[in-house]
Amino acid sequence: MRGCMNDVPVEHASDAFSIPGAVAREAGNGNLPKVSIRAPEGSAEVYLRGAQVTAFQKKGDAPLLFLSGLSQFTHNKAIRGGVPICFPWFGPRAGDAAHGFARITDWEISKTEVLEGVGVRAAFTLPGTPARQGWPSFRAEFIVTVDKELTLELVVTNTDSSQPFEFDNCFHTYFAVGDISQIAISGLENAEYFDHTKNDAARREPNEPIRITAQTDRVYLDNPASVQIVDPVLRRRILISKSGSVSTVVWNPWTTQPLSDLGPEEYRRMVCVESGNVGRNRIKLAPGAVSRLKVILATRPL
């Protein structure tokens, strides 16, 4: 396995994780540190803030991920777009940041490597266990592998000797689409969901792909299914394969959920299809146990 730090000269000895031609640490928007990853068939960017992937593009394809033009790269505000990591809770929480503290915390790079035939990999760890009441000790690692596909994995270990660790995890992925009103989302036909726009009323999808025609915020539980987004404008199919996940969320704010860091027309070019374990699917990790949430994001021409 070539490409580890210790077998290639690095341009900046001070930057222990750069790999010439494959991994570079740079100052990103808002002067926040980011890692640029270049693989033979694809490239990506990951901000240390939240270990948030903000860009991925397969060679010859349009960008896979949406990033808001109004996204703020500042403290205590999640970057709007890419793949926010929702952990250790999903949704609002009284007196705390929505979707957990992981996405507004600066992660640390723990490893970078070039894996022949697999791609370029970077791993990040969430520093220390937040000194918060009621949290057991845990280790959280996020692994990004880039080539013609984007593979993301969140590995959480309960390092506590006695307490179980209960948490939600979710990759809140913003996919770039040509026109929201023309996409079709398949893989959730006939699935039960909870409609967050209707006070979480229980509903069931018809036996046909989902189309987005209004504000959409649907939580599918006990559902391990892979999902596809068919985009006739960008002439591609996005494949979302997942493991270690039995919850999926589909969200688009449309024009009725205004967000200060999302332009008024940007809803047309994005859809969130989120993979994790939320609500009654939340993870209950015994001492010493490990949870692995993984998605593989790929595209195929239509």
Ligand code: TA6
């Ligand atoms: O995607 C599901 C959801 O919980 C929606 O209800 C919406 O609030 C979205 O997340 C965005 O949340 P954020 O905290 O990133 O603005």
